Amino acid sequence: MVAKTKLFHHLLLLVSSLLHLSTTTFAIGVNYGTQGNNLPPPSQVANFIKTQTIIDSIKIFDTNHDILNAFANSGISVTVTVGNGDIPSLANLNSARGWVAANIAPFHPQTRINRIVVGNEIMATANKPWISNLVPAMRTIHKALVLAGITNVQVTTPHSLGILSISEPPSAGQFRRGFDRAIFAPMLQFLRETKSPFMVNPYPYFGYSPNMANYALFKRNRGVHDKYTGITYTNMYDAMLDATYSAMRKLGYGDVGIVVGETGWPSVCDPGQPACSMENAAWFNGNLVRRTSQGKGTPLMPNRRFETYLFSLFNENLKPGPTAERNWGLFRPDFSPVYDAGILRNAQSGGGGGGGRQRPRPTPGSQWCVPKPGVSDQALQANIDYACSNGVDCKPIQLGGACFNPNNVRSHASYVMNLFYQTHGRQAFNCDFSNTGVLTAANPSKSWHMQIHLRSNFEGWIADSVVLLASLVIADSVVSSFVVMALAVQHFWTIPI
Incomplete structure (x- = not known):
């Protein structure tokens, strides 16, 4: 009876977690650049994003009217950009009203323009007229929007991490002296007043x-310790965001939201650049998508869901500079994926289509993630620590837990590695564990003490049990959702315990 109660408890937790995920917004956007002579027309791009991906927003680097028209009635949010050179003139209200009348009013609200970014990384340009007019232009554009009767479009500006004079450790983060009070304090005050976010472009690739x-790639590592907070950071991305947050908090604006305007990893570079590879790009962006969709936040900002714009949608063959500049894309111009970043609805190779938006389909067939033979207990314990600190519920392998026995490192590692793989997208890279994990079609739990197979022979028992338990704690109107999720688990999920 005790074992069955524990079984019910774990099943209910699993189903409720899946129900939560099924109704959660992914907040995944993409930067849509157009520096290419072989790119598809905007109408095809809009259809592809809407029907084939989990992307719910785009950011463009101008106010391209063809793109704005193409995304009308698509349900995709659009962020537009004021050109750097236009900033000084748009500090004037008449000019700002003219700009809004030409570039926002004709398209809004049919095109869901949700944000205007003023310039791009202006603080890194050293252009004094642009810098001095940045905040005035932001305020004036906002006023022009209000005068035009548009009250649901935010105004902000994106920043590189060069705005920080100190970024390590993250809790010591602070803005560059001189700009902190003169530029960032009034900017953050404006953002607070208008409920707009601070936009930052963290690129671990450049670090x-x-x-x-x-540490840069979200792979297992020893971490970097912040001596002031006692926090050990396991990835550079979180550290960059927390350093930005610390700088904002030092000025008294820790309550202002943060949006990630750009981040990504190139797939091809010039020779002699080891950071750049298809594997690294897939690993970084795939893990970034997963982390963003989970809404875990960072050590200093737990449980925050950061709206995040990947860079970029396409490889753009006319971009100047080194080879990497032309190879940041998630997709080729024919819509085929450069690699799997976990944003395609059904992991197809491209093209048009319809249907509702959903997460990408996992690896086909029943597969399990297990430790490779010969891996040391020390490495397996590190895998346990990593998985348990990255979203896996490890209570079942603790003393008194349903999966505590057999009490050995390999058995516990098998449980958490497989659960990490099953619950984090079931992509091959979710079972890498620094080359200590391997996928298998043979169910390893057959040699363990017990297992749950949510298959047809348990269908009635599972559905009845979930409904019975759910009826004790939730309203009748929600019970049907739990039944649906239980049946979905029955067909797609196998979790050894």
């Missing part, structure tokens, strides 16, 4: 070094 590769 890559061979000895920090795993």
